[in-house]
Amino acid sequence: MANNVQQRLTAISEPNRFRIVELLRDGPRSVGEIVEALGLGQPQVSRHLRLLADAGVVEVTKKAQQRIYRLHPEAMRELSDWAAGFAELWSARMDRLGAFLDDNTNQQGA
Template sequence: MYVLGVANNVQQRLTVISEPNRFRIVELLKDGPRPVGEIVDALGLGQPQVSRHLRLLAEAGVVEATKRAQQRIYRLHPEAMRELSDWVRGFAVLWSERMDRLGSFLDDDRVRDDQNGA
């Protein structure tokens, strides 16, 4: 059941991040926490739009906010990003294994060509 829960989290997070403006917000926050005003300026969107995107990212667990005086500072939620990274890494292993098999196949093919005088 745990694996299914993680898969649902990953799917929900990828769905939320796939929207271009939310993707840009995630890109901005990978360099560190930012107040909403900086995100608004960087995206060139209105504050209500940015706040709506940030709310959806927060609901999916991608970002979290802390309040400093009158500002909300947003940052990426480390556990959410770790889950996404682990999910992607699973595919990297798959591709690595396939590339290793392809390399072995090509090496075997070269050996046969060398033995046949090609």
């Protein structure tokens, strides 16, 4: 999982690819819609989409002459789980800090 997370984070760390992920959060879009929303050239958008697909961040389906891209749910779940691990870590640390401060406040007041 760690290798997948690293590859996916690397892929979305580029600002235009991050913007593509943000667009796709609202639902699937065609390459043309992404080009229009970003104001980039089609070759540039296609390259970004290919890199995102290679990292497993997006999936593509062909509909007539269009390619429709959407976020890959499992990839997003892996990223979410990875980030949640840090949230749990910091929550536990904050709980311990709160208990420490409560103990010190109670000892000073006694």
